[in-house]
Amino acid sequence: MIPNLPDYARLIKERVGLHFDNAMEALLKTALSRRMAERKINDYYEYYEQLRISQNEFDSFITLITINETYFFRESDTLDLICDKWIPRLLQQRSGPVRILSAGCSSGEEAYSLAIKLHEKYLGAMAQRIEIYGCDIDPAILAKARNACYSSYSFRGVEPRIQQRYFTRSGNLYRLHDEIREKVSFHRTNIIKEQLLPEVDIILLRNVSIYFDTPTRRELHGNLLKMLQPQGALFFGNAETLANNFDILKLEQEEGIFYFCHHRETAKVAPAPRVAVRIAQLKTVAEQDAPAPAAQQNSDWLKKARACLDEKCFSEAEKCIACVLRDDPRNQDALLIQGVIALEQREFSQTAGNAQKILAQDEWSAEAKMLLGLAMMWQHQTQQAIAWFKQVVYQEPGYWPAHYYLAEMYRQSELRQPAQRTYRVVMQLLNDEISNPSSVCRLRLPIVFPGHTFRFLCEHQLAQFAHQSG
Ligand SMILES: C[S@@+](CC[C@H](N)C(=O)[O-])C[C@H]1O[C@@H](n2cnc3c(N)ncnc32)[C@H](O)[C@@H]1O
Numbered sequence: 057m058i059p060n061l062p063d064y065a066r067l068i069k070e071r072v073g074l075h076f077d078n079a080m081e082a083l084l085k086t087a088l089s090r091r092m093a094e095r096k097i098n099d100y101y102e103y104y105e106q107l108r109i110s111q112n113e114f115d116s117f118i119t120l121i122t123i124n125e126t127y128f129f130r131e132s133d134t135l136d137l138i139c140d141k142w143i144p145r146l147l148q149q150r151s152g153p154v155r156i157l158s159a160g161c162s163s164g165e166e167a168y169s170l171a172i173k174l175h176e177k178y179l180g181a182m183a184q185r186i187e188i189y190g191c192d193i194d195p196a197i198l199a200k201a202r203n204a205c206y207s208s209y210s211f212r213g214v215e216p217r218i219q220q221r222y223f224t225r226s227g228n229l230y231r232l233h234d235e236i237r238e239k240v241s242f243h244r245t246n247i248i249k250e251q252l253l254p255e256v257d258i259i260l261l262r263n264v265s266i267y268f269d270t271p272t273r274r275e276l277h278g279n280l281l282k283m284l285q286p287q288g289a290l291f292f293g294n295a296e297t298l299a300n301n302f303d304i305l306k307l308e309q310e311e312g313i314f315y316f317c318h319h320r321e322t323a324k325v326a327p328a329p330r331v332a333v334r335i336a337q338l339k340t341v342a343e344q345d346a347p348a349p350a351a352q353q354n355s356d357w358l359k360k361a362r363a364c365l366d367e368k369c370f371s372e373a374e375k376c377i378a379c380v381l382r383d384d385p386r387n388q389d390a391l392l393i394q395g396v397i398a399l400e401q402r403e404f405s406q407t408a409g410n411a412q413k414i415l416a417q418d419e420w421s422a423e424a425k426m427l428l429g430l431a432m433m434w435q436h437q438t439q440q441a442i443a444w445f446k447q448v449v450y451q452e453p454g455y456w457p458a459h460y461y462l463a464e465m466y467r468q469s470e471l472r473q474p475a476q477r478t479y480r481v482v483m484q485l486l487n488d489e490i491s492n493p494s495s496v497c498r499l500r501l502p503i504v505f506p507g508h509t510f511r512f513l514c515e516h517q518l519a520q521f522a523h524q525s526g
Contacts, residue, residue, distance in 0.1 A: 058085060058100050067108060072193050073248040073276065074121065075269040087120035119196040123267065126162040128206075128214045129169045131262065134291055137313050138258055139173045142289060143186065146257050149287065153187045155256040157283070159247050160264030161190030164201030164240065165210055168232060170260075171239040172222055191245035191252055201242050204232035248276055255285045262293035265300055271484055277304050278453040281318070290316040302481075303474065304450045319450070354380045354387065361393050362502050370397050388414050388421070389500065395427045396502050399434070407431040422451045423501045426458060433461060441465050454497030456485040457505040460514065467517060476521050479514045486511050 058064070064084060065076040076084055088103070097103045106113050129135065138156070146154045158167040167190040174186055192198050207229055211219055223230035245252055247261070248268075259280055265273050277300065280290055289308075292300050297314040301307050305316035357376045364373035374397060380390040395410035408431050414424035429444035442465045448458035463478035486507050489496050 058088065060100055060104055063104055072118065072246055073268045073272040075267060075272065083121055091117055091120060115195050119194050122194040124162040124197045126165045127210050127212045128165045130166065131294055134313050135170055135173055137311055139177055142258060147185055153185055155187045156258040157252060157256040158190045159259055159261045161192050161201060162197050164190055164204060166260060167240045168236060171236045172218060175236060188240045189252065190240055190242045193246050195244055198242050198244055204237045205229045248272060248279060251279060251283045255283055257285045257288040259284055259290045261290065265292060265296050271488055273300055274302050274453050277302055286318055304453060350383055354383060358389050365393060365502050370400060373397055386417060388417060392423055393502055399430060404431045404435050422448050423499045426499060426501055429461060433465065438465050438469055452497055454485060455499060456482045460510050472521065476518060479518050482514050
């Protein structure tokens with residue numbers, strides 16, 4: 057009996073996404089007893105503290121709970137599609153390198169399988185034009201990937217010709233030849249939280265997401281998107297694709313193989329710089345320059361405007377905003393607040409105008425897109441509202457109000473399944489918010505969305521759907 061087993065499960069899920077259902081729980085228990093015996097620690101609370109505070113200990117432990125099952129040329133039809141169709145197309149489109157990432161690469165068989173296939177097809181040309189990366193959370197398995205020595209277990213289903221051509225036997229193991237080994241570079245990366253940059257053209261994420269629950273898979277989608285080139289594709293394992301269809305990316309199919317790509321309207325944008333911008337903005341208070349007097353005054357006006365808005369004193373709020381905009385007509389916070397006031401007063405063209413002014417300065421403003429979605433919704437322009445809300449959930453997958461209004465728009469368009477799925481997402485995000493309040497995703501939008509009311513509305517709509525179908 058491990059008294060604090062849920063604490064362990066929570067810590068690991070928070071850090072690397074692995075979700076402990078019954079089968080995985082047995083793995084966790086075994087790993088704990090093994091590692092604690094190695095460390096000669098008997099107290100589960102003491103070991104938990106070690107795991108929590110020491111990155112080295114966490115790295116050693118993670119190796120015991122990852123499932124690294126893989127083999128060469130696994131689900132080979134996907135690899136064929138990539139090598140035969142995607143790579144030639146991408147090579148034709150550009151002069152720079154085409155980049156492929158095997159995410160959750162385990163001991164490297166997937167990445168090397170691609171390298172072998174590409175070598176067979178393109179020979180020397182591959183060296184200059186195609187880059188292959190593997191990444192995994194487990195440092196021990198990455199060491200094995202770099203070493204590239206495999207037992208016969210990894211060669212299930214490999215043609216003998218390929219095995220002989222690219223591997224040399226050494227005892228019971230087969231060593232991959234350097235000409236292929238050197239084509240792949242491996243990196244320690246937590247794909248839930250970190251991004252490998254520059255962006256890649258093809259991401260393979262096969263047999264990894266099955267160990268994550270739905271909110272984590274959704275988070276993962278958002279993160280992978282930032283690593284994917286606008287024209288790129290994300291491939292899951294054949295059986296996993298549908299469980300990963302969140303409507304964030306577009307599901308496509310070619311030769312019977314499913315993959316995800318950017319929606320056309322978002323394909324032109326490159327999400328990564330937004331992250332860079334965010335990092336650049338994350339200065340500590342001490343690092344920030346002292347505000348100039350005018351900036352300080354504007355910030356006071358904005359604070360007052362927000363307080364008036366909360367009290368529904370719209371004309372007072374308007375006056376404060378007018379002072380800011382007189383001094384700084386492009387001030388995004390002021391435009392946003394003014395847009396919300398206009399929305400409250402049903403002056404939709406003013407709301408839309410302000411949102412467009414913000415987007416002209418920052419095409420990534422989720423706040424402006426949310427305002428446009430709401431303005432369209434109130435004007436019964438359902439399809440346009442859907443398009444804007446989709447963009448918000450694509451950028452901010454944890455922001456449940458956007459999911460909620462998207463669900464509403466689906467329901468009004470009689471798209472029953474997407475509506476039900478999206479209401480469930482809202483419920484899940486609201487539950488997450490209760491269990492982990494620090495996970496809440498907020499925008500700088502000065503509109504209050506009371507969670508309990510929206511939970512009630514979702515439950516009601518889901519019950520209605522159940523009633524209609526049963
Ligand atoms: C079953 S293997 C899949 C190997 C290969 N992709 C395949 O399809 O054969 C799953 C791998 O995902 C890795 N993994 C799990 N969580 C991860 C995370 N948060 N970041 C990166 N890799 C992770 C594990 O360490 C493991 O090596």
